[in-house]
């Protein structure tokens with residue numbers, strides 16, 4: 476039995492779980508067994524029953540690893556509840572309430588469940604101290620951070636989004652394999668557009684994305700320097716519709732001002748595009764992006780440019 480010492484609990488957190496902020500009626504002793512690597516006294520942390528159980532399957536020398544593991548356990552368990560906040564806004568849920576009263580019970584409790592789960596996974600404890608002396612325990616845990624959440628690792632983040640939003644597993648995993656960690660946001664955006672896709676269609680989406688990636692790499696290797704067309708204004712540009720998708724004048728101008736002239740260059744600046752248009756909502760922003768993609772793709776054909784592009788004279792020869 477180690478000589479555990481109870482951590483200080485600030486007044487506003489009395490009776491709270493250190494891991495999730497819920498009412499605590501139990502405690503976690505850390506570490507379970509003595510460790511030569513421990514740089515502080517063994518700790519007793521107030522915890523709720525659920526976090527205590529989650530903590531028991533984790534063997535580590537680091538309190539920060541333990542915190543991450545417990546958080547991961549909660550995220551995994553409440554993925555469906557957390558997904559509500561990703562798929563719906565409270566306003567949308569309230570509108571559903573007005574339209575059909577039979578929904579009311581579901582939507583009220585659904586949002587409440589989301590808020591509770593979100594509050595728990597976002598809670599990150601309070602600073603550790605014993606008898607007023609702070610414990611400066613260096614956080615060496617290496618999680619994967621994405622969209623304001625911290626995951627145990629990249630795979631855990633992918634699994635979380637797949638589960639919480641019921642995304643197509645085959646498609647999402649394929650996208651992640653092609654796009655890698657740095658482009659998880661892009662992979663999710665594409666996966667969200669195809670929640671129930673056949674394997675065959677998923678394969679064609681994947682091969683298209685793989686091709687885009689290759690083009691981007693080729694372009695980076697060639698070190699093309701983008702030359703912005705700064706003199707063009709919105710009055711000069713006309714929208715272009717291809718396959719019923721419109722490349723708006725604003726989005727075409729956006730590309731011109733950045734010197735983006737082809738698909739590969741657009742892909743390289745994709746994050747900047749979505750930052751610019753994210754206030755319009757994911758679906759609208761994606762439609763704008765897709766319209767611009769089709770336009771730049773069409774522009775790779777010189778004959779099309781000559782005969783169909785109303786903006787042809789604006790682009791460099």
Ligand SMILES: [Zn+2]
Nearest residue numbers: 492495523526
């Ligand atoms: Zn807890």
